[in-house]
Amino acid sequence: MKIIFAGTGDGRGIPAIGCECKRCMIARKEKGKNRRRRVCVIIKNRSGTIILDTPIDIGRIVNKYKIFDIAAIFLSHKHWDHIGGITEFEWWDAGKIPVYGNMSALANFETTERLYDRCKFHVMHDRESVKIGHIKFKAFKVNHKVPTHGLVITEDNKRIVHFSDSVELSLNDFEKRQVKKANLVIFHTPGYDGGTDHIDVVSVMKIAKKHPNTSFIISHIGHNNLPHEELEEHFASYKNLRVAYDGLEIKI
Numbered sequence: 001m002k003i004i005f006a007g008t009g010d011g012r013g014i015p016a017i018g019c020e021c022k023r024c025m026i027a028r029k030e031k032g033k034n035r036r037r038r039v040c041v042i043i044k045n046r047s048g049t050i051i052l053d054t055p056i057d058i059g060r061i062v063n064k065y066k067i068f069d070i071a072a073i074f075l076s077h078k079h080w081d082h083i084g085g086i087t088e089f090e091w092w093d094a095g096k097i098p099v100y101g102n103m104s105a106l107a108n109f110e111t112t113e114r115l116y117d118r119c120k121f122h123v124m125h126d127r128e129s130v131k132i133g134h135i136k137f138k139a140f141k142v143n144h145k146v147p148t149h150g151l152v153i154t155e156d157n158k159r160i161v162h163f164s165d166s167v168e169l170s171l172n173d174f175e176k177r178q179v180k181k182a183n184l185v186i187f188h189t190p191g192y193d194g195g196t197d198h199i200d201v202v203s204v205m206k207i208a209k210k211h212p213n214t215s216f217i218i219s220h221i222g223h224n225n226l227p228h229e230e231l232e233e234h235f236a237s238y239k240n241l242r243v244a245y246d247g248l249e250i251k252i
């Protein structure tokens with residue numbers, strides 16, 4: 001399956017609204033890999049297109065990637081940078097979209113009659129699995145400020161673990177097992193070394209070192225984190241760790 005990192009910024013995105021910090025000024029001027037929309041992953045395979053999280057930029061993302069058919073949407077949690085774009089689908093006329101999320105995420109937006117016509121909402125519980133065509137999505141609760149689902153995504157013998165926003169600095173037994181078996185693990189790291197309510201880059205580096213046979217990608221990067229190029233320099237000695245950027249596509 002193909003994984004597209006359509007947005008890789010934290011809740012603010014880079015440049016952040018009204019921010020004159022050096023990072024945001026560079027992002028406005030140079031664009032490139034230091035400019036990040038809010039977080040969104042697109043999965044494409046023989047079962048169709050699946051979207052993980054709908055930030056407010058989702059309309060532009062769907063147009064950019066010429067998506068005319070959506071097999072499912074998964075919402076990780078109620079924070080607006082992850083669900084704020086769902087109402088864009090009020091105007092979706094290409095068939096009803098199944099939308100999965102926990103109760104807290106699904107209850108957080110004002111649904112309108114129009115949106116209910118276009119989307120079918122399904123509450124997903126901790127450790128519950130859903131099959132979309134050939135891919136299985138298993139939700140698992142991660143530690144964040146609000147109820148949040150990570151996803152274990154499996155197709156045939158390929159496995160991706162998507163943590164979404166999480167604060168754990170060390171993994172629990174279930175997570176360790178999943179990470180060990182995974183081809184790819186995605187973590188959200190707004191900050192480099194603490195300073196946010198999320199796992200940071202330094203902690204992911206430690207986890208990556210412990211699991212040399214698994215690939216790791218960091219995303220959801222904030223304007224106080226290091227620039228893309230510096231993060232890559234820090235990862236130079238790691239064969240299994242890389243930084244996402246808007247538009248990164250990988251095949252698993």
Ligand SMILES: [Zn+2]
Nearest residue numbers: 011079081165
């Ligand atoms: Zn977030």
Ligand SMILES: [Zn+2]
Nearest residue numbers: 019021024223
């Ligand atoms: Zn800034």
Ligand SMILES: [Zn+2]
Nearest residue numbers: 077079144165
């Ligand atoms: Zn969050």
